Amino acid sequence: MRELQLQEDELFSLCEILQENVAKSPIVLLRGELGSGKTTLVRSFVAYCGGDTSEVSSPTFSLSQGYECQKYGVIYHYDIYRKELSEMLELGLLECLELQGVHFVEWGGNDLQTLLRQNGFTPISIDIELGQNNRIYRIYKVGV
Numbered sequence: 403m404r405e406l407q408l409q410e411d412e413l414f415s416l417c418e419i420l421q422e423n424v425a426k427s428p429i430v431l432l433r434g435e436l437g438s439g440k441t442t443l444v445r446s447f448v449a450y451c452g453g454d455t456s457e458v459s460s461p462t463f464s465l466s467q468g469y470e471c472q473k474y475g476v477i478y479h480y481d482i483y484r485k486e487l488s489e490m491l492e493l494g495l496l497e498c499l500e501l502q503g504v505h506f507v508e509w510g511g512n513d514l515q516t517l518l519r520q521n522g523f524t525p526i527s528i529d530i531e532l533g534q535n536n537r538i539y540r541i542y543k544v545g546v
Contacts, residue, residue: 404541407533410442416539417450420526424474424504427526427543429518431510434530439537440508443530444479447506453477460508465490466498476503483509487517496521 406416420430432440445458453471461467461481469477478498482490499505499518507514510527518525524543531538 406539406541407536408539409536410439410446412536413443413446414450416443416541417447419541420447421450421473423526423543427524428474428503429499429505429507429523429525431515431525431527432506432508432530433510433527435532438530438532440506440530441479443528443539444477444506444508447504448477451477451504465493468503474504476501478503478505479508480505481508482514487511487513491517499523 404419408416424430432443434440441458441460445455448458448469448471449455451471451473453469457467458469458479459467461479462483465482465485466478466480469479471477478501480495510525515525515527527542529540529542531540
């Protein structure tokens with residue numbers, strides 16, 4: 403586990419860490435309260451990778467969005483807050499996670515972590531907590 407305390411304008415340092423790891427583990431599970439900065443982190447990663455951030459928003463109602471970027475082709479962004487895991491599986495979540503690119507999943511809880519491990523994935527998990535003037539990011543490699 404690695405812990406960072408960062409303000410929004412310092413997120414590129416977390417993006418550097420992610421970039422070092424997503425080649426082997428292209429699935430990143432994001433957990434935190436509403437408004438904790440999950441989508442902000444995705445937006446920062448898209449910018450870090452040379453993508454257009456103007457379209458980055460929480461895919462709460464669309465369930466998923468893709469953002470083109472120079473380094474990875476596509477950065478996929480999922481929000482499973484309003485859906486049961488079984489429903490997301492019926493919609494093809496596991497198949498989507500096999501697509502080439504980097505995948506950020508907001509609200510990726512323990513059930514999803516277990517399922518991913520059982521299917522051969524080793525995702526990165528980031529817990530985001532609100533600090534007084536920053537966010538606390540706890541980065542875990544699930545299943546390792």
